[in-house]
Amino acid sequence: MDAQPFHPGELAAQARAGISSRGAGIREFMPAQHRDFFTLLPYLFAAGRDAQGWPIATVLAGEAGFVLSPAATSLSIAALPSPDDPADAALRTGAPVGLLGLDFNTRRRNRANGTISLRDGRGFDVAVAQSFGNCAKYIQTRDSARVATMPRPVETLSGLDTSARRLIAGADTLFIASASADGVDISHRGGRPGFVRIDGDTLTVPDFTGNAYFNTLGNLLLEPRAALLFVDFSGGDILQLQGETEIVWDGPELGLLEGAERLWRFRVTRGWRQTGALPLRWSTADPAPTTLATGLWQARTAA
Secondary structure: OOOOOOOHHHHHHHHHHOOOOOOOOOEOOOOHHHHHHHHOOOEEEEEEEOOOOOEEEEEEEOOOOOEEEEEOOEEEEOOOOOOOOOOOOOOOOOOEEEEEEEEOOOOEEEEEEEEEEEEOOOOEEEEEEEEEEEOOOOOOEOOEEEOOOOOOOOEEEOOOOHHHHHHHHOOOEEEEEEEEOOEEEEEEEEOOOOOOEEEOOEEEEEEOOOOOOOHHHHHHHHOOEEEEEEEOOOOOOEEEEEEEEEEEOOOHHHHHOOOOOEEEEEEEEEEEEEOOOOOEEEOOOEOOHHHHOOOOOOOOOOO
């Protein structure tokens, strides 16, 4: 176990926030409980980098057991994105990959980052270089059920249309893919419905108190390009966005949403919508206690 497994961006973000973390929970291998956890999941969140170096996020689905762990430093995923998913080409042999296992039923989540060691028609294998768990903060509880689905062709978006704004406005969950020279990471963010503020094609997201690792913000300091993933839990649709970010460390804007310690802005560059992409449907959310302790956006007053 590495007592200081952070890259310069993560260390800079911790220093800017006035927080120091030893990262004692970050390992170069997966402990047995993490390996067992991944095998129970019927879905898995994944991130890569496209041909232009932009992060891109997606979600893979299969029967429980479609993710296996042959060894403490490897995962085998028997699923691939659809060929027109923008993340498909990013998940290639030799490419960096970030994985997030999240069980909405138990609010448990574990991350595994590494490199794709093999891809074939079955799926892909990952050589894991970094593994760690996250707390259950801001994860809403949901039950899932498997359904038959007929995905529609992927729609390309140049910005946020009415349907995209509607999904984001009602979202209590999102996933952000970020990158550094060390690799790719995908992380969960949650809040009360409407915790993402929409201003045209710019989204503002609060940063609540977390594990103090600053993996995402540390990446964004070094590489402002990022990707977001929103899931329509009732309909199985997914919305993928790419854009550039800006971190708001302090100032009066933080007071507009209770619980926000920082903010980050995401300016949409392009996006994709996959209608009916997931063979899963989730129940109505039961908010986490930490989510209920956060606020809603207050109106901004004119200067």
